Amino acid sequence: MADNPLKKLASLGQSVWYDYIRRDLVQGGGLKKRIDEDGLAGMTSNPTIFEKAIAGSDLYDEDIRDDGDGKPPAQLFEELAVRDVQSAADVFRPTYDARRGGDGFVSIEVQPHLARDTQGTIAEARRLWSSCGRPNVMVKIPGTPEGLPAIRQCLAEGININITLLFSVQRHREVMEAYLSALEERVKAGKPIDSLASVASFFVSRVDTNADKKLDALAAKGDAKAKALRGKIAIANARMAYAAYEEVFGQPRFAALKAKGAKVQRPLWASTSTKDPAYPDLYYVEALIAPDTVDTMPPETFDAYRDHGQPKVRIHDDLDGTRAAFRQLGELGISADQIYKELEDEGVKKFSDSYDSLLKTIEQKASSMRVG
Numbered sequence: 001m002a003d004n005p006l007k008k009l010a011s012l013g014q015s016v017w018y019d020y021i022r023r024d025l026v027q028g029g030g031l032k033k034r035i036d037e038d039g040l041a042g043m044t045s046n047p048t049i050f051e052k053a054i055a056g057s058d059l060y061d062e063d064i065r066d067d068g069d070g071k072p073p074a075q076l077f078e079e080l081a082v083r084d085v086q087s088a089a090d091v092f093r094p095t096y097d098a099r100r101g102g103d104g105f106v107s108i109e110v111q112p113h114l115a116r117d118t119q120g121t122i123a124e125a126r127r128l129w130s131s132c133g134r135p136n137v138m139v140k141i142p143g144t145p146e147g148l149p150a151i152r153q154c155l156a157e158g159i160n161i162n163i164t165l166l167f168s169v170q171r172h173r174e175v176m177e178a179y180l181s182a183l184e185e186r187v188k189a190g191k192p193i194d195s196l197a198s199v200a201s202f203f204v205s206r207v208d209t210n211a212d213k214k215l216d217a218l219a220a221k222g223d224a225k226a227k228a229l230r231g232k233i234a235i236a237n238a239r240m241a242y243a244a245y246e247e248v249f250g251q252p253r254f255a256a257l258k259a260k261g262a263k264v265q266r267p268l269w270a271s272t273s274t275k276d277p278a279y280p281d282l283y284y285v286e287a288l289i290a291p292d293t294v295d296t297m298p299p300e301t302f303d304a305y306r307d308h309g310q311p312k313v314r315i316h317d318d319l320d321g322t323r324a325a326f327r328q329l330g331e332l333g334i335s336a337d338q339i340y341k342e343l344e345d346e347g348v349k350k351f352s353d354s355y356d357s358l359l360k361t362i363e364q365k366a367s368s369m370r371v372g
Contacts, residue, residue: 005309006302007039013291013315015103016305017042019270019298023060026087038306041103044162044201044270044296046140047112047351050081051358053340057119064362066367067162073359074111076366081108084130088244091133096136101195102263107162108132108139112351121150129159134146135195138162143175143200151175155198157183158191164201165269165347168340172241172267175200176248179265183257194261199268199294202241204284206271206343207234214334229328231279232340235287242267242290242315246309265320265323268294318341 006016017372018031018040025031034040054060060080067076088106096104108128125139139154141147142165154161155178163175179200183193211233218226248254249264258264272284272295280286281304285295290313297305326336 003037004306005311006306007293008311009289009305009309010039010041012289012311013293014289015041015266016302017044017268017294017295017296018302019044019049019103019296020082021045021049021088021106022057023087024057025085026084026091031088031091034302035092035095039275040302041099042092042105042107042294042296044107044140045081045085046164047355047358050077050084051354052362054080054358055361060282061365061369064365067367073242073366076129077358078111078131082128085132085137086134089132089136092136093134101135101197104136105160105162106134106136107138109351110142110163110349112142112355115142115144115348115352116146117251118146119152121147122153125150125154125159125161126157129154135160138197138301140164142202142348143171144348148174148178151179155179155196156185158186158196160197161361162199162201162268165239165344166200166202166241167207168337169237169240169244170174170281171340173244173248174202176245176265180248180257181260184195184273186259187257191351192261193257194263197263198265200265201268201270201296202238203343203347204234204238204269204288205239205273205275206347207339208279209275210339210343211329211334213274214339215332218324218332218334223332226332229325229332231267231276231283231323232325233329233336235284236322237336238267238269238284238288239315239319239322240242240326242288242293243319245292246370248300251271264292266292266294268296270296272296273298276368286310286312287314287317289313 027235085106087109092104110124128139140158140162141151143163186193215226215230245267269288274281
């Protein structure tokens with residue numbers, strides 16, 4: 001499939017990961033097929049994805065029945081998730097080996113109620129890393145203020161980290177600093193850094209979802225500037241994040257680490273499916289094609305890109321417009337910092353709610369099986 005647009009992305013320097021996991025995909029050959037035919041290079045998971053997989057199928061019922069007796073739902077879920085992540089990591093291991101640790105990763109997330117708990121996050125990240133026991137696993141830690149020291153500590157310990165729930169360029173800079181300082185700590189201690197990997201997951205479409213609501217409220221009052229700015233903030237935000245990445249990893253500080261085998265901490269574009277039907281289905285994916293990045297796509301977006309994607313590096317397009325978008329946002333009285341705060345709080349709550357719903361589903365399934 002030489003003309004497969006998904007494979008073309010790889011030639012432009014962007015890796016595609018799958019924002020989805022389910023046992024039948026991993027064990028039934030579907031995952032390997034996507035790797036072989038589409039160049040799929042990794043996989044991410046989160047509580048919402050696992051909730052859909054476990055609640056929406058009977059694929060996990062046997063394990064719940066056999067292993068669930070007397071176990072707290074949280075423990076049982078972690079065991080189910082670890083098994084799936086291990087299996088997926090094994091399927092991706094040839095990719096990981098062929099790319100010398102540059103791709104082939106599968107992510108598993110610390111439970112979302114720890115998003116404001118630094119020490120709890122560190123303890124859980126260590127446990128998940130040890131339980132998965134695969135070099136091509138990444139542990140996902142949210143980039144909250146409390147998550148930052150946990151991210152740095154875990155990286156310094158040699159744990160691959162996928163930083164999630166990033167919305168602001170400033171927080172992205174703090175995450176890059178955590179990565180670089182962790183690498184430097186390992187070098188100072190005489191520890192290897194060539195196998196350590198990290199990505200910074202920058203959420204995209206959710207920024208427009210929030211900003212557009214604020215803009216729509218102004219447009220409804222007749223503000224033409226607000227209407228014209230609709231759908232422009234998320235892409236501008238991500239392009240600014242990439243510019244920050246190019247700046248930080250283009251400096252002598254990283255060059256010294258690269259000489260010792262360090263990899264860049266790639267920006268990962270998350271939430272790239274289109275939420276607003278007014279925008280094309282590949283609106284965010286196409287705009288953010290860039291070297292040394294990852295786009296983690298849900299199945300629908302992945303299939304759409306295979307069907308009609310138009311690969312071309314566009315990350316540097318209209319940089320003047322990018323800067324102008326935020327200036328205009330401020331002129332309209334809309335605070336970008338307020339948008340970021342609302343999105344971070346909302347993201348933590350959404351993942352926590354999905355996690356709680358998932359545990360309730362597992363508990364109900366286990367209970368019904370005991371009765372049966």
